[in-house]
Amino acid sequence: MRLVAHLMRALRPAILAGGMALMSAPAGAEAVRMSVDEARGAAARALMAGQAELALVLAEGVLLGAPGDTDALMMKSRALSQLGRSAEAAEAARLVFGGTNDERERFFSAMLMAQARASGGRPGVAQLWLRRAAQMAPDDQLKAVAVRDFRQLRRLTPWRLSLDLSVEPSDNLNGAPRTNRFTFAGLPFVNPSAVPLSGERYVLGADYVRRVPLSETRRLNLGLSTEFQRVRFSQEARDKVPGIKDADYRQDALALSLGYEARGQDGSWLGKSQLSVTRHWLGGQLFADAARLDLSYGQTIAPGLIGALRYGYEVEERHDAAVRDAQTRELGLTLTRAYGRSTLGLDLLVSDTASDSRLVARESARAALSYRLGKPVKGVLPRLTLAWEVTDFDMGPTTFWIEPRRDEELTVSLDLLLPNYDLYGFAPEIGVSFRDRSSNYTIYETRGTDLRLGLKSVF
Template sequence: MASAQTQINLDEARALTFQLVAEGQYDSAAALARTILQSDPNDQAALLALAQAEHGAGRMPAAIKAAKAAWRNSDTDAEKYASSVVAAQALSSDGKPLRAQFWLRRAAQHAPNDLFKARAKRDFGYVQQTNPMRIDLRFSVAPSSNINNGSKSDTIEIAGLPFAISGDAQALSGIEYNLGATLSYRLPRAGDWNLMASTSFDAKFYSLSSDAKALAPSVSSSDYAFEELEARLGARRVDEDGNGLTSLSFKVGQNWYGGNTLTRFAGFDVGRRVRAGERSTLAFHAGLERQWRQDSKLRSADVVSLSTTWGHRFEQGSAMWITGYVSDTASDSAAIAQETLGAVVRYAPAKPVFADTRLELSLGYQTRSFDRALPLFDRRVDNRVTASATMIFNDLDYFGFAPTAELSASKTSSTVDQYDIEDLGLKLGLRSTF
């Protein structure tokens, strides 16, 4: 008797492969997927099924390779989403959470609908929580009317006589470029305390406008470049009832100005946050910092700071934060020793201003009183008012990053005319949406 052979077409073979994966028959599924790929090495469905089968069998390198091949051969958003998710799962299982997070951002970008995008975001949050390492990147471009914090006037009065202010001490317009990154690593717990070590680097570079170059031809944009490197060790403990949190941190660092070392510093901070009602919180912060100036030891300082923030979320979803702060800077230099007192109010409406564009508003006031007057000058007291409006364009989200635009204005009135300052700026940046 002749034996009967059952033949199935390609679509049925693909369906059977996924069925075998669902049933946990990973080796059989992988073998069938490879058979399909012999006739077409670029078969997206077979590559995806192979990746799932290899992942289920615990062969992560093979699963990652197959998932990436499936991605390269994906044509639709649904195919790209599925390939990205499988790649992320295999990378996470293989102990590569940072790369898994990248693929989940890719999955969210190509999600065929909001439900699948929400799933990708949820999975991203889970991987991020389980990953002891985290990288945060910052970038912004800010055209400004006063990049050097210069005077709005071109003359100053000393002992009743007018004197011209040099061009480089006047307000210079240009563009600020800000780049930054923070690398954090979660350490093993110490009792009830969660420990975290981090290193951050921030850099500001500038380009001067043609008007600024004409006003101050002797200066270069590199003269205002600023970089800062900081290392921090922090500890956080949540109260047993979950209604409060205590934080401690120690930091050391160094910054540079104009290519030269400006300050080395070390400091200690302590914070406390508690619930203050059904929808309100109160946060307190105290800090102590020692600054060793490298350009002039006379300008070294000790800074003590205190602040408190009340935050409230209204029933309709809007949120408000009110912060008050005070600091005392002790120094042998009359240009540094000062007391600072200020307050900032921030408000975020619940509803977008248009499409999915969110708005954040801020208004602040600060007064700085210097301890001693410089020769021939009155004792310096600066009063500064700031205001800003920031829009977050969530509807332009790309890979989980949304563009932002911040319009800001500030005005400083001083008892010393040279420090009367005005600045109007627009900052364009990116913000992570998950």
């Protein structure tokens, strides 16, 4: 963690204590004696010289003359970590953390706790302590030290856990059409339940990946992910459609994946492949099972420009209606251009879905342009995305509506990250998106605005 230099600057004067014998000299020689201040300085120099055993002896000598000495406890923790005695190192750091109100001492003790947990084989706990250290850092320079160590430890940790927690208010939770009126054979019809319903959607997701190195440039990724979605309709929505139940719109998913990655020695290219299986539930009932293959290859095309090709193939088995089983093929291209710390991205995707169902079989093409600022503007990091998608269905939606259905959808989204309001490295993110879908069948035209309130790691 390279804490010794910081610890040296954090040393404070202590009350002088009587001399003490710290080491025995050879037979016939006098014992080496030094004051508490001298022993404290000698311990720090021993740590900087990589002499952990000597530093431990000196630090414990200081504690004999000045029990509870903060600087000695921190140097003791550092020395114990270097000697592989992580539990004792954590205990020494904890004594400092719980016994001082000085913000610098609490910061350095949190850093030492992280070091002790990392050396003890608990990188996840160490990352939590580094987040804690960054939160309580007395200045930006020390916070940058904690963030740097956090990122370094995360790269070395063989697993990664990502969490997604968000609240998404919407004026059209059920994706209802713009109008619930349609005409058939010259006669008007009304579907009273096909109206936009407002409310909130709650999303909790977790993604765990275990990385297995095969060489310096190749590794396997074993993944487990899950997502839970819940909705709560507003009173206005309940008045529109009496008897509507929140539970009918709950969605759950569980996925397992096996991936392989290979990259160039110079980092100029990256290839990925992944097999995954996913089970979906809707309204508490088993809805679908899917198996998917993803292949991608990305390469630096020019300085600041990265291109990536990807291919996906998915087989979905529906449990609500077997006729809606589907096989989907996708081909995509992504270009990302860096302008300093800002990025401009273009994503193109075409897909073909085969199915016996006239409601599922389709071809689609999508283009998305996004721009992300690299530096905050008045404390805000914005990202703007504009997307256009065209979907052509193979057939009409029913046997009496035979003209093939065609949808065109525009989506505009703006995400605002507030990095200055982070808590333990997690900052609030506010997103708003607007979507407008037109169709040659009015019952499939829809429009809605969603608001997303979530948290995002800024480390």
